[in-house]
Amino acid sequence: MGKKIAIVADRIGWEERQLIHTAPNSGLDIEWINDESLCLGDPDAPQLGDYDVVLIRSRSYTRGGLLATQAEASGIRTLNSAAAIQACENKLTLRTVLRNADVPVTQFRLVLSRQDFDKALEELPLPLVLKPVFGGMGKRVALIRDADTAQSLYDYVEDLGHGFEQACLVEPFLDSGTSIRCFVVGRELVAAAEFQSAGSDWRSNAALGNRNRALDHDPALAKIVDSVVNELGEGIYGIDLFSTPEGHVVNEVNHAPAFKTIAQATGVDIPSAISRYLQEILA
Template structure:
């Protein structure tokens, strides 16, 4: 299995099927490995030890980094790297690293308690967005339009969430209902799509099925993408940007990005681009 690549995920979705199909024409063999049945930890990481590389596409915002940590420690080539996956899994870590590097990100406040929440609202008045530090696909991201409803929402955060789930960010609501998804393979920006809210949801997350269209490359966008890659290193990323009066800011970076909507909007064969990159990485 020296040229067999493992796609580590909880299931085979649309993207994984396209990656498996594209690999055949590139001289690669790709196998799905269920991320729920690895039991990693032995020195050679036996569950993954026979593969030429591991492509981590776990949808969980905890499994990916944990699996990559053990695989990389066993010297199994891992895409993306542990450091990149762990930064993307943690919105606070990502924001802090990007801001320190001069990459534009939204203003934010870390909320770990009711007191944090009250102070954050005083410094960033509603409307604001409350989002979990750990999470993805737009889940548990809440628009707080006024202070009264904001405190009611936070009651649920306190009562229903564990400490891990309660860690949140408050950031200004950037009105407009659209975002750019920049899809990167290696260090190449291979596709850009703009996502618009479909009108039934204020969020423009691609996982919610909103409208999308291809857009041309903007030098400002390329500069921001390059800045993100300088921080995370090359890899396979979905970089989401919001437009503001002062220019684009990085909302988040997905380390296991879906690409069905971007491929549909742009016509780019993203699966083949990823396959070529993996082939180059394993030599």
């Protein structure tokens, strides 16, 4: 009987279906478990005890880290690790960890109040980007082009967001119109593609259906990816970079990355790469 893998997620998407379909070719048995049905806390975690590895693919901004923490406490191997997931879920934690390790990241200011916001506007030149500490897929990310609209924009953060949602970062707008997604399995850079903003939308994000093209092997990309993995540990990551005159900087790291678009752009069989990595760590 093949090794048993649990995909813990809120739903089955294209990526999860591909992983489940590909698994038998590698002698693996992958099943989906709804992340809303586990009720973890029992030290023996009977809900997950039959699995050799738990692959965390929750799309929630916080759920994955919580589930991985409980699974690991019960001696169950998780991919990615709880520490890596928690770092990726929190943009401030991620950038702090990477910056302390001399990995280049986007400059930022933490904004928790109107006073913080005003100070950030004083210290950083326009245009600026305002984004939530907890969030992904380009959602609730706003471009501030002039000071006249900045305060009105922050009204929405202050008045409509809960305290959890009001934690934001302000950062310079790197006006290239493109970003680079590096897909990492283990510590190998298996695919890289450039995404370009489409139409009037300034955000270059794979989740938004932007134009894309595959990138050839680039030692500079491989070096920065290796530096990120050194800090977070081996796992499955979508590392998003911006290009600057000084070189690449890390913008975000996704712990449960979608890969349909990058697989189509590059032709890389990502589900098989993940299956091979699972075989390797279970050998």
